[in-house]
Amino acid sequence: MAEVMRADARRNYEQLLAVAREAFAEHGTEASLRDVARRAGVGIGTLYRHFPTREALLEALMSSGFDALRVRAEGLLAAPSPHDALLTWLRELAAGSTTYRGLPESVMAALREEGSELHASCHAMRAAGGRLLARAQESGAVRADLTAAELLALVAGIAWVSEQSAGQAGLIDRLLSVTATGFAADRPPVTTPA
Structure with missing residues (x-):
């Protein structure tokens, strides 16, 4: 079960990076982090767990x-x-x-x-x-x-x-x-x- 969580966490991490890359390309570094989380299909808490700032x-x-x-x-x-x-x-x-x-x-x-x-x-x-x-x-x-x-x-x-x-x-x-x-x-x- 823990292995599945790690794989899922890694997928979330990679998805957040991919979506953030697109968002920052479109809107600059002040792009909405809530929008990044939403577009990545995760909650804002998941984003902040991976990237505290x-x-x-x-x-x-x-x-x-x-x-x-x-x-x-x-x-x-x-x-x-x-x-x-x-x-x-x-x-x-x-x-x-x-x-x-x-x-x-x-x-x-x-x-x-x-x-x-x-x-x-x-x-x-x-x-x-x-x-x-x-x-x-x-x-x-x-x-x-x-x-x-x-x-x-x-x-x-x-x-x-x-x-x-x-x-x-x-x-x-x-x-x-x-x-x-x-x-x-x-x-x-x-x-x-x-």
Whole structure:
């Protein structure tokens, strides 16, 4: 009987995450938690048992998203074209980054706190993306002077612009395409002013 409860609790947990992801994509991080519970087919008490605060739910969603992006990057390491694999992953990263409009400072603090689970998930995802970048650089498709931190900052900027320009279909793809032209291996190295 206890095993059935654990499986049921896990199903509720996964269902809550899936519905919350949709609700936050539609309404931002201030989406109604009562509505999330209702749409997931559970009571508000069940939601709060799994996620005692809105921040806990957001952290679980972000951690789950980071884990999925890490797994995706690891899978793309075997793709035939390192350049295409990197662009595929960057598109998915940018699209996922637009989901959580209005993150509370408490979640951002957890993301920066080195001992937090959320920080660890983000770090693992970024490291997997770094391996995709290194593979593309080793193949000669991407300039060698580009760092993973710089590339991720570019994608974060693209995601932010896309979020601010709601309704412009294809903007992420267009901006990533222009950016990819800039980080192509046949470009001269970037020098920073002193």
